[in-house]
Amino acid sequence: MEELEFHNIINDTPRSSPTTHTVTDPRTESPLWPCPIASPADFEDAVASAQIAFKTWKLTPLSERQALLTKLATNLEDHLPLLSQILARESGKSLLLSELDVRTSIAQCLHYAQPANALSDHIQYEDETVKIIATHVPLGVVAAICPWNFPLILSSIKVVSSLVTGNCVIVKPSPFTPYAVMKWIELARGILPPGVLQVLNGGADLGQILTLHPGIAKVSFTGTIAVGKAVMAACAKTLKKVTLELAGNNACIVCADADLPKAVKNVASGAFFNAGQVCVATKRVYVHESVYEEFVRRLVEEVKGNYTMVEDASVPSVFGPVSNKVQFETVKRIVEDCKGKGYEIVAGGEVRESGNAEGKKGFWLEPTIVKGPPDDSVLVKEEQFGPILPVMSWSDEDDVINRSNLANAGLGASVYSSDLAQAERIARRLEAGGVWINKSERPHMGAYFSGFKDSGFGGEMGKQGLLSYSYTQSIHFAK
Known part of the structure; x- marks a missing residue:
């Protein structure tokens, strides 16, 4: 250029x-x-x-x-x-x-x-x-x-x-x-x-x-x-x-009756679009225990198949590097914390290994999925704003809503269910300025966009x- x-x-x-x-x-x-x-x-x-x-x-x-x-x-x-x-x-x-x-x-x-x-x-x-x-x-x-x-x-x-x-x-x-x-x-x-x-x-x-x-x-x-x-x-x-x-550490709730193929594609897009650098990105996923293992398996396949590191910007892709070194180091510390605590990383978890002609690597992190980290982990408590996603399980509706509603954050959330009445019931109890049902979180210019709490x-x-x-x-x- x-x-x-x-x-x-x-x-x-x-x-x-x-x-x-x-x-x-x-x-x-x-x-x-x-x-x-x-x-x-x-x-x-x-x-x-x-x-x-x-x-x-x-x-x-x-x-x-x-x-x-x-x-x-x-x-x-x-x-x-x-x-x-x-x-x-x-x-x-x-x-x-x-x-x-x-x-x-x-x-x-x-x-x-x-x-x-x-x-x-x-x-x-x-x-x-x-x-x-x-x-x-x-x-x-x-x-x-x-x-x-x-x-x-x-x-x-x-x-x-x-x-x-x-x-x-x-x-x-x-x-x-x-x-x-x-x-x-x-x-x-x-x-x-x-x-x-x-x-x-x-x-x-x-x-x-x-x-x-x-x-x-x-x-x-x-x-x-x-x-x-x-x-x-x-x-x-x-x-x-x-x-x-x-900031918004946005929760996603996947119900037992969710259309899993569609939910998986939407959750992957919500989490890894622009390498997770979206204010309302899907940042915490709670999946009903009855479909948890299948959901994780499908999500890993989806992410490995469609969210890859491609240096050439002219190649159509919705996944890219972390945008700056400060944020790159922040996300990298979260990945290292997960490794140090022994959390199960089922996809990604590595920085880019090869460099360009000058030996520089860029700010690349693989799209990373962490299975079942505890609710008090750094990854779950803090907004990562990068390509790393925790996936937890739930069994009780009241409990997952309480876990989803953080004390300090409430920008966006999403709910996946074939029962729209159930999805709306959950959505109305989530403490977030916007809630998306059966779709990934994308603000619309015709809708008021605001956050609850901090x-x-x-x-x-x-x-x-x-x-x-x-x-x-x-x-x-x-x-």
């Missing part, structure tokens, strides 16, 4: 920096491109530009904002090959998954470009004395602090939610995957008024000043629980609005997600 240049975008103008950092390709450990780090002056200029732009952008009719979202979608489509290649290099995804990242971002733009999917005025209450209308007023400048596992998807949902509600937005991509997001916003220059959509690259120090600056009205953050708590504490100093989408504060997507990007004003008409 040709040499590329990247810039922070401030007031629709590319801006370089004497300070840069370089990301490593997770497949090969080869260095990619220098990426400019925004300075404090860049940050102040971006906030000032957004505040100026907001004065007129907030007055732009909804229909015009939605028309511009359609143009953003077209722009993404026009640059899909370039953005996909950049994503593949920085994240370790195959081109297949990288194109999905871009296409889902396109779909998000088009979804909120539809009048039915945006917020509109409505009558809250009416009687013979009064009519009360609810209208939705934009907050101001939104800071979107984004993760590395789906760089475009999880940035664009914050961007389109901000724009359709009349806010300006400053995007801070993850320093592990800054390139595609920065290039997207660079390529989108000229579509929106200057200052409405900007991007700044930086690390934790930039994230901190975004949360503290009085010129930022809202922070939308996706990341770890520990950082999310720090973001919330910082936002409290200026009473910012805040949305947090945090898995989040507020939420994104659906009309309800847009409410957190707005004030709701009640206008009372006397009759």
Whole structure:
């Protein structure tokens, strides 16, 4: 791939920096491109530009904002090959998954470009004395602090939610995957008024000043629980609005009457899609004891047959390396803990043995299945966010629900059963923001996505997600 240049975008103008950092390709450990780090002056200029732009952008009719979202979608489509290649290099995804990242971002733009999917005025209450209308007023400048596992998807949902509600937005991509997001916003220059959509690259120090600056009205953050708590504490100093989408150690319950061939395929996809680096990935599986051994056997066959390590990103694959060395070491420690404790590893369990021409191996871990680890093991208690899956058995419904409902996490869950009444009964008792029945966990942009307990504060997507990007004003008409 040709040499590329990247810039922070401030007031629709590319801006370089004497300070840069370089990301490593997770497949090969080869260095990619220098990426400019925004300075404090860049940050102040971006906030000032957004505040100026907001004065007129907030007055732009909804229909015009939605028309511009359609143009953003077209722009993404026009640059899909370039953005996909950049994503593949920085994240370790195959081109297949990288194109999905871009296409889902396109779909998000088009979804909120539809009048039915945006917020509109409505009558809250009416009687013979009064009519009360609810209208939705934009907050101001939104800071979107984004993760590395789906760089475009999880940035664009914050961007389109901000724009359709009349806010300006400053995007801070993850320093592990800054390139595609920065290039997207660079390529989108000229579509929106200057200052409405900007991007700044930086690390934790930039994230901190975004949360503290009085010129930022809202922070939308996706990341770890520990950082999310720090973001919330910082936002409290200026009473910012805040949305947090945090970690989820998601449980899956397979009932005795589940369609095993379908359940196995879905569980494998839920657990090992993008090497398990999905916030709502299947991370703990509880299988009824009557079908436990058969389920494990089928799952091992499915994973060994369809989830393999392929270095060439052009080969269609939903499995790839761990996206960065920090997370690679985290997952590797969990694998070593399982080995050290003598847990039964029935698939995988090894790092990549062969290297590339430079002798570097990349951040590759085999898809790993651990049979029957105890509930108090690190693998079961902590979110692994990588390609390792514990599979436990159960016999009593109340017991498995209690085991599934962790004290600190509740983002997603799934249930497999041929008895839909039973599946729904279990689903309603699971303490998770989203539950999927007879399918793997995949958020839908038309549905509110949020976490219970430490898995989040507020939420994104659906009309309800847009409410957190707005004030709701009640206008009372006397009759």
